[in-house]
Amino acid sequence: MGIIETKNFGIRYGERVVLSDVNIDVPAGRFFALLGENGAGKTTFIKSIIGQNQQTTGELLVNTTLIGFVPQFRDISRDYPLSISEFVSLSYNSGWRFWLSNQEKKRISESLTRMDLADIADKRLGLASGGQQQRAYVAQALVKSPELLILDESTASLDHEHKVALLQNVTALQKAHNLTILFITHELKLVSQFADGYLLFKNGTVSQGEAEDLNVLTLEMTHRHDEDEVRNV
Ligand SMILES: Nc1ncnc2c1ncn2[C@@H]1O[C@H](COP(=O)(O)OP(=O)(O)OP(=O)(O)O)[C@@H](O)[C@H]1O
Numbered sequence: 001m002g003i004i005e006t007k008n009f010g011i012r013y014g015e016r017v018v019l020s021d022v023n024i025d026v027p028a029g030r031f032f033a034l035l036g037e038n039g040a041g042k043t044t045f046i047k048s049i050i051g052q053n054q055q056t057t058g059e060l061l062v063n064t065t066l067i068g069f070v071p072q073f074r075d076i077s078r079d080y081p082l083s084i085s086e087f088v089s090l091s092y093n094s095g096w097r098f099w100l101s102n103q104e105k106k107r108i109s110e111s112l113t114r115m116d117l118a119d120i121a122d123k124r125l126g127l128a129s130g131g132q133q134q135r136a137y138v139a140q141a142l143v144k145s146p147e148l149l150i151l152d153e154s155t156a157s158l159d160h161e162h163k164v165a166l167l168q169n170v171t172a173l174q175k176a177h178n179l180t181i182l183f184i185t186h187e188l189k190l191v192s193q194f195a196d197g198y199l200l201f202k203n204g205t206v207s208q209g210e211a212e213d214l215n216v217l218t219l220e221m222t223h224r225h226d227e228d229e230v231r232n233v
Pocket residue numbers: 013018036037038039040041042043044045072201
């Protein structure tokens with residue numbers, strides 16, 4: 001049984017159909033790149049996975065409730081009062097208990113270290129750089145050991161070193177804990193070194209493919225890009 005399965009699944013906003021005839025089956029423990037142009041429906045699709053879209057047709061099965069999700073945009077004001085480590089600990093805020101167990105503290109510290117935030121754990125999140133904030137969001141998503149991790153362009157504002165580190169980190173978790181990763185990105189070249197499958201959002205639907213095809217796709221897309229650049233000169 002796949003961790004995400006759809007049958008003739010579709011999503012619309014009012015009259016506007018964003019996706020239709022989506023038939024995919026993502027097995028657990030895989031790292032899937034979610035690719036496609038701006039407006040192709042990637043964010044809309046993952047919103048359905050976390051239960052935020054109402055106007056859907058067909059079937060969408062999500063076979064886990066342990067989901068870590070890092071949204072594409074999050075505005076944190078400069079005045080945001082929590083430190084990075086307090087922000088990461090929010091995952092454990094269950095509404096009635098105000099203290100953290102030793103086990104939870106350990107998980108928080110592991111997550112901070114994993115995302116290279118240990119040295120700035122006491123910095124106020126609102127005063128951290130865009131890339132540091134991005135890493136704090138991922139740390140927060142990881143802290144409860146999700147079975148499904150959804151990252152919506154989480155490498156976009158990172159420097160190259162931290163991009164690679166993030167991808168290496170989540171790949172290590174994938175291997176060690178059978179974590180499933182859905183990674184939305186426009187950085188095909190980078191992600192094709194790590195992903196072992198893909199979902200391509202195109203022409204109002206989604207096609208699924210394996211790592212081998214991803215290499216072909218990367219070549220095609222980067223080639224087309226090069227041609228565009230030549231034409232633009
Ligand atoms: N809440 C909404 N109401 C109406 N239309 C929406 C809404 N959210 C998204 N859309 C439309 O749905 C389409 C898909 O948007 P979506 O954000 O899923 O694209 P995306 O693939 O994530 O693009 P990007 O790469 O730019 O993030 C777009 O045409 C967008 O304008």
